[in-house]
Amino acid sequence: xxxxxxxxxxxxxxxxxxxxxxxxxxxxxxxxxxxxxTPGIGLLWFVARREWRSLAVALGATVVIVTISTVLTPDxxxxxxxxxxxxxxxxxxxVVAIPLSVRLIVAAMLVVWGARTxxxxxxxxxxxxxxxVVWHHGLAMLVGVIALRRGWPETMGHAFDWLWSWRRPRAAxxxxxxxxxxxxCSRPCSASLKRFAPKLLVSMASAPASI
Numbered sequence: 001x002x003x004x005x006x007x008x009x010x011x012x013x014x015x016x017x018x019x020x021x022x023x024x025x026x027x028x029x030x031x032x033x034x035x036x037x038t039p040g041i042g043l044l045w046f047v048a049r050r051e052w053r054s055l056a057v058a059l060g061a062t063v064v065i066v067t068i069s070t071v072l073t074p075d076x077x078x079x080x081x082x083x084x085x086x087x088x089x090x091x092x093x094x095v096v097a098i099p100l101s102v103r104l105i106v107a108a109m110l111v112v113w114g115a116r117t118x119x120x121x122x123x124x125x126x127x128x129x130x131x132x133v134v135w136h137h138g139l140a141m142l143v144g145v146i147a148l149r150r151g152w153p154e155t156m157g158h159a160f161d162w163l164w165s166w167r168r169p170r171a172a173x174x175x176x177x178x179x180x181x182x183x184x185c186s187r188p189c190s191a192s193l194k195r196f197a198p199k200l201l202v203s204m205a206s207a208p209a210s211i
Contacts, residue, residue: 002140002143004136004137004140005137005138005140007137008137010135010137010138011035011036012131012137012138012140012141013140013141013143014031015031015032015035015036015039015127015141016124016127016140016141016142016143016144016147017144018031018032019032019039019042019123019124019127019141019144020124020144020147020148020152020153021153022042022058023120023123023148023153024153024154025153026046026054026055026057026058026061027057027058027060027061028058029042029043029058029061029062030058030061030062030065032127033058033062034062034065034066036131036132037084037132038100038104038130038131038132039126039127039128039130039131041104041107041108041111041126041127041130042107042111042123042124042126042127042130043055043058043059044108044111044112044115045111045114045115045120045123046058047115048111048112048115048116049115049116087132087133094135094136095133095134095135095136096129096134096136098134100130100132103129103130103134104130106126106129107125107126107127107129107130108126110122110125110126110129111123111126114126120148121145121148121149123148124141124142124144124145124148125142125145127141128141128142
């Protein structure tokens with residue numbers, strides 16, 4: 001599904017990213033609400049957990065975007081509402097042929113259960129099955145389950161630790177060399193180096209990494 005999604009150039013992967021980010025930055029849900037709309041049922045997570053501030057931020061950000069864009073380009077919103085009203089389930093083979101109303105009920109139940117048992121991945125699954133039309137490539141959203149299981153968005157920064165991890169062996173070698181020198185040289189030298197070594201190590205640890 002991911003390769004199909006990339007080939008189709010749709011927004012399902014961006015939706016998955018917005019859902020993941022929404023746990024830490026609820027305003028990201030505005031992207032979901034203003035594009036596919038129905039996956040916004042994931043906001044029931046905040047309702048079930050009584051996280052009213054997060055819910056208010058998500059809805060507030062959406063209202064602000066709608067208000068500003070309506071003032072600037074009201075005709076586009078009329079076209080958007082009209083397109084939603086005329087959207088129907090296509091009669092093709094590469095979609096999940098389950099009525100949206102049924103999928104929304106299942107999604108809502110799944111989110112509430114997940115919220116009460118602290119299972120974030122349920123929100124991603126619910127957002128996926130509550131898409132207006134579940135195309136096969138739309139299932140690419142489920143890669144977000146992997147991200148949530150790995151602790152995203154809180155641990156997103158650690159995903160790029162490998163970019164600077166090459167510096168650690170070098171730093172460890174330098175530190176070990178300083179410590180060996182402090183213990184192996186003559187007594188007067190050792191005394192001076194032992195006084196200087198802690199300051200050197202502190203400055204090494206606090207210096208910004210350069211590439």
